[in-house]
Amino acid sequence: MRTVLIGSDHAGYALKEALKAFLQEQGYRVEDVGVHSDSPADYPDVAHALTARLQELPDALGVLICGTGIGMCIAANKRSGIRAAHASDPVSASLARAHNDANVLCLGARIVGEELAKGIVSAFLQTPFSAEPRHQQRVAKLELSAGGEPLSRTE
Known part of the structure; x- marks a missing residue:
């Protein structure tokens, strides 16, 4: 069972909760790095928490959600080994994985x-x-x- 890390700021909280339930229904192990309410929160804090955890779980994938997805994407890509992609359609998301080995998906709620x-x-x-x-x-x-050092991938 693949682990999916998920996080959002306040603007993405409701969508994060919906996606978390959806992913659990699909059989994924979901780890929620926050936030846990719709109170104002700074997206870089959540992006850094998720990407730090992803470095500990290299076989996991991440999903970050803010208002547009852009801020989360910028913040996530600051960490070595993270290849965050912003996508607003399934084709872009699929190609980000297939061609760029994206390990974090950023969405705009x-x-x-x-x-x-x-x-x-x-x-x-x-x-x-x-x-x-x-x-x-x-x-x-x-x-x-x-x-950073090139990551070797066997998948």
Whole structure:
């Protein structure tokens, strides 16, 4: 059973709760890194909490939600080894996994509705990283440019 880490700020709280229930129904192990209410919260704090946990669980994937998804994406990509992708449609989410080995999906609660978000998350989680050498080489270059060591992936 794959672990999915999920987090949001106040703007994404309601969508996070809906997606958490959806993912649990789909059989995923879901770990909620916060927030736990719709009280004002700073998205960088949640993004940093989720990405720190993801570094401890390299086989997990993450989902971050804020108003637009953009702030979370910027904050998440500050951490080495994190490849966060903002997506507003299932095709982009799937290609982010297949071509870029994205390990965090960022969604905008003010941009996508609950049903579309479920489709985006499903596409992201069900798509494996491509075994094509060109994609592997490009992802390795991303890691080197971020100052980290290339990650070896066997999936």
